[in-house]
Structure formats: C-alpha cells, structure tokens
Amino acid sequence: NRDTGAGRQPFPGNVIPDARISPIAKKILAMVPLPNLGSDITNNYASSTTRKKDSDSFDAKVDHQQSEKDRFSFRYSMQRPVVTDPGRFAVAGGGGKGFAGTGTNRTQSAGINYTRLFSPTFISEARVGLSRYANIAETMDAGSMASEAIGIKGVNLDRWTSGLTSMNVSGYNNPLVGFSASLPWKRAETNINFVNNWTKLFHNHTVKFGVDVRRIRDDLLQTQDAGGPRGEFQFGNNQASVPGAAVLSQANGLASFLLDVPSRFRRDLAVMFPTYRATMVFTYVQDKWQATPKLTVDLGLRYDFYPPATPRLRGGFSNYDFNNNTFVLAGIGGNPMNLGRKTYYRNFAPRSGLSYRLNNKTVIRSGFGISWIPFPDNKYAWDNYPVKQSNDYQALGSYGQAQSSPGVYGSMATGFPPPQVAVIPPNGIIAADTPYLLAQHINSAIPLDYREGYVKSWNVAVQRQLPGNFTLEAAYVGNHTVRAPVAYNVNAATVFNSGAAGRPLYQRFRKNTDVLLRYAGYSNNYNSLQVKLDRRFSGGFLMTTAYTYGKALGYSSETGGLWNYIQPRRSYARLDFDREHTFVQSYLYELPFGKGKPWLQSGVGRWVLGGWQLGGILSLMTGRPLTFGSTVSMNTPGSSATADVVGPIRILKGVAGPGGSALWFDTSVFRQPLDPDGKTPHFGNT
Secondary structure (H helix, E strand, O other): OOOOOOOOOOOHHHOOOHHHOOHHHHHHHOOOOOOOOOOOOOOOOOOOOOOEEEEEEEEEEEEEEOOOOEEEEEEEEEEEEEEEEOOOOHHHEOOOOOOOEEEEEEEEEEEEEEEEEEEOOEEEEEEEEEEEEEEEEEEOOOOOOHHHHHOOOOOOOOOOOOOOOEEEEOOOOOOOEEOOOOOOEEEEEEEEEEEEEEEEEEOOEEEEEEEEEEEEEEEEEOOOOOOOOOOEEEEOOHHHOOOOOOOOHHHHHHHHHHOOOOOEEEEEEOOOOOEEEEEEEEEEEEEEEEOOOOEEEEEEEEEEEOOOOEOOOOOOOEEEEOOOOEEEEOOOOOOOOOOOOOOOOOOEEEEEEEEEEEEOOEEEEEEEEEEEOOOOOOOOHHHOOOOOEEEEEEOOOOOOOOEEEOOEEOOOOOOOOOOOOOOOOOOOEEEOOOHHHHOOOEEEEOOOOOOOOEEEEEEEEEEEEEOOOEEEEEEEEEEEEEEEEEEEEOOOOOOOOOHHHHOHHHHHHOOOOOEEEEEEEEEEEEEEEEEEEEEEEEOOEEEEEEEEEEEEEEOOOOOOEOOOOOOHHHHOEEOOOOOOEEEEEEEEEEOOEOOOOOEOOOHHHHHHHOOOEEEEEEEEEOOOOOOOOOOOOOOOOOOOOOOEEOOOOOEOOOOOOOOOOOOOEOOOOEEOOEOOOOOOEOOOOO
C-alpha cells in the first residue's frame, strides 16, 4: 500500500536491485564525491572552499561658493562588492552548505546641500538626499536548466526557478545536493529625504525650526518558505520501511531516495514582488535660552506624522482579518491601498532641558523628552497569502508516498505539476476556510487601529570638576515605553491544558495555528544610576571609568512576543538585554619618547620608540537573565512553561577544565512543573 506501507517486503539480502534504482538518483549521486575521511557512515567527508570578494567604489564631492551668502555642495558615493562563495560540491551545491552562490550589493548615496546666509543672525540650510542599495544573490547554477537536465520536469520555468532542485534525505547533511531555499533574492531599499533647517539668533535665544520629509521604498523578493523557487524533495526513513520496523536513518532515508519515493515535495511561487512604500513627515521647533549666565534652558516640540504604508501594486498587501477568517487584498475591489489603517495626527513630542552652573566646578543638568516609535516594517502584510504562495504535496500518512493530487503519486521522475496559483476574487477578499489556508501560520495580521507607541525619557545629572584633571559625573537615567510593539498571538489558547479547543479561532473557524497580530502595545521601563570618572588628556594620559547600575523590565524586547497568555502578567520580567551591573575602564597613554617628549627626542631612539601609544578597554558586567524552561507539555498552544524551584539557588561557581564538566549553580533545586500526582502539568513557579 503506497499510503500506509502495508505489504512492503525487504529486498533479497537487503540490497536494492540496480533496475529499481531511479536513473535520476544515479545522476544526482554522481555529483556527490565519495568519502575521504575515515570509514564511518557519518562525518566521513571534509573539504574547504574559498570565498572571493571583489569591490569597486568611488566618492565624489563638489563645493561651490556662489556668493558670500550662498553655498552649494554635491556628493555622490558608490560601492559595489561582489561576493562568490562556492558550493561544497561545486555547481551541485549540497553537502549541508546551502548558501553558495554569488551576491552583488550595489550601494549608492547622493546629496545636494544649499546654505543661505540671510544675515549674521539668520541662516537656512536645505538638502535633498538619496540612499539606495540593491542586493541580488543567486546560486552557483543560476540560469541553468540543471533540474531539467537530470530528468526532473516542471522546475526550470524561468531564471528565477533556474538551477538544481534541492534533495533533503533523512540522515544526511542537507541539502544533499542543491542550494538554500533563500536563494535567489532581490532586495532593495531606497530612501529619499528632504530636510530644511532654519536658525535665528536674537538676544539670548537661539531658535531652530525645520522639516524632514522621508520617502521609503522597500522591495524584497525572496520565496523561501516552502523549499524555494526550485523546490525540494524530501525523502524520509518510513517510505522504505513498514510500521514497527527498526530503521537506520542513513540507510532507509537513502533507500527512499534511490527508489524515488518522496514523503513530500514542494516549492514557492513568485507571483507578486513584495514591496513597502511609506512617506513620513517630521517638523520641529526648539529654543536654546541663555536665561542667566548660570542657567540655560532648552525647550522644543517635535511632530511626527506616519501615514499607513501602501504596496507598489494592487494586491501587494494581504491582511488576515481574524474576525471573519479572511484575507483582504489592498487596492482590489473596495479595499484601500493602505488596508484601511487609521491615520493619527497627534504625534507631538515635547522636549526640555536645563543646565545650571552652581559654581565654576559644578554643573547640574536635567532633561525630558518624548520620542515616537514608527511601525517596525520588517514584518507587514506583504508576508501573507496570496502575496506569498506555494504548492505543497505531502503523503496521506507517515509511511506513504507524496501525492500531487488524489491518487496521483509524485516523484522526481514525474516532476512538479504546473504551478497552482491562487485565483483572486473581484472583491479582493479570500475566505481562508480551505484545509490549506486553515493550516497556514499567519505571520502578520495588521490591526487597522494600530497606534504608534512612544518613549518617555528623562535624566538628572551632576558633574563636578576634581583636582588632577579629573571630572566626576553621576546621573539618574530612565525611560518608560508606552505601547511598545509586541507580536501578539490572537490564537493562543485562553484556557490552560485545553489543546486546540482552547484556541479562540479554532472554536470559531477550526483554525489551529498561530496568528501574530503586529502589533499590540505593552509597557517597558528602564531605570539606572550612571557614574563616570574622566581624566582629561594631560601629560600624555587619558582615562575614562564608567559604572552603570540599571534595571530593564517589560513584557517583551524589541518586537518579540509574550510567553504566557493565560497569566500575561508573568511575561513582565527582566528584558533579555538587561545587565544589572556594567563597569568599563578605558585608557590611552602616549609613550614619553620622541619629539616633544621627555626622553629620546632625537636619534635612533626617537625613530624607533617615538609616536607610540598604549590603549586598553576592560569591560566587566553581570549576566543577562535566564529562563528555565520545561520539557513537560502544557497542551496550551501559544504559552510556555517554566520549571519549579523547590529550594534556594546556590551559586557554585564551578569551572570545567578541558573535556570536563562543572556546575556554575545548583541544578538540583529545579523540578518539572507537575502536580503531586506526577502527571498533571502546571506553569511552574520560576
């Protein structure tokens, strides 16, 4: 039975007859070199490759003084490195080294500046700038019909799908042959900005105001989620075995490959070039007021405007609406190009600062400011179906052969069927109720009412000049992040130990996968004492000593997610970058030899020892926080468990010698999070 494995019989002598071995498999194995290291069936081949990098670059700048009041400048820079990293098995790639090919990264930067001096107290500067990079990477066999040449049909349809299909065989470093699914890629980012700053001096005020307009154009074509554009064949152990039989991974997996009985084959489809377009506008006004000879006051107000992003083409964004289990495509039917995201117009950010000189040796400084957080654009609605599509063909059971359609068994010999592309309805709304779409993990569900978060920052510092060219500064520095973006799983189970039944969307639509809302807003905070002792450069010696005692607490770092949705407050903890104590000591010392120094001012000693400096940096810091997990299944999708601690944690400070082992802390106090019956799980108390 090709679906269950029932009825399979071993070959005589456990040797596959030559007539049964796939001609395509023979051609592929001819690309794989024989072992050259030891006699084991694993770790028996070693080789090295040489990465090559060629780079061309140039810079140009022109300054032009039009008049005493007008000045222009123009600059342009270009850099074009080309990196080639050969495959383990040359143009066949493979050997576990998927990233092999050639990448070109062309970077350009240009700008025009104009400065106008209206009067000695009034000046304006305007500049237009452009920065762009275009990164294109391809496999070693890009442009070839390598899959077609060995007999695998339906793969090499154009240059994007050119090259050799990847072969993943159980028990081997994969791909056995072929390249990473991430290759090829086309990445580009273009940033265009216009800045205009004005400065006016009058009396004891320095007033500045201006505007900054930024246009963002991001492009990323990288079809890598389901085997890549050339696709992949997967050969498991079970396809050359029967239920209950013992298997040897290197043998049974290879037998499945030789017999051309894949457990799965799949590929990504490049139907849409994912893009991201956005325009941001920033304005500001600030006043530096010298209120008294001892007091300086800084006051400012900034305004940030973040209209929702759009794709370059209609249908370039697809948002998953978890309220009705549909995908909504931008710009199709009545759907707005920006998906209908709400625009906010009140992103004001006040800033203030004070500096007061108590006397000639002591200064007190303080400041407060608000900074808005733009939408993190590394994940957006270009990351969903049908902007990203794939065809995935699997077996009906763990011992079966993959099927491309009911009753049609797939193999290297039959190749890939023609690409099955999604049909877009006229209203641009796709019901996600098919088994294929229900099984999809949703990377980016964009809330239409997303409100940008912001950071409140403040500090108070005292600086004191000390004898011997030393300066001591002590400061309290803190911040509070309001609505920090957190990837929130809206389909996490809401009841402990409930399995799929506890997922909200499973109850409504039978959807049993994660759905990440990007983003929900949560609070983080940071408070610290920062002390710095500086010795100004004198007598050829400079030194800085800095110490920070800080604490960073929050629900998630950067754009990460929560780990506990049943007890969300438990996700509030030390952030993963938090270090309680940090000490940094740096110094620079000029050796006292040579011209202008006390010794060896001339002669051979000057030439040998003159002009030398010694410098060093010492950093000491406490560790980052640890989370002690558990292997117990919580049966609570979306949430994780921690271990139980049944006693005090003792620091043993053991250090292992060569080849040995040691414990830094006592691990005997940790237990699996189980009730007294030894079976029922709970979340753990760490």
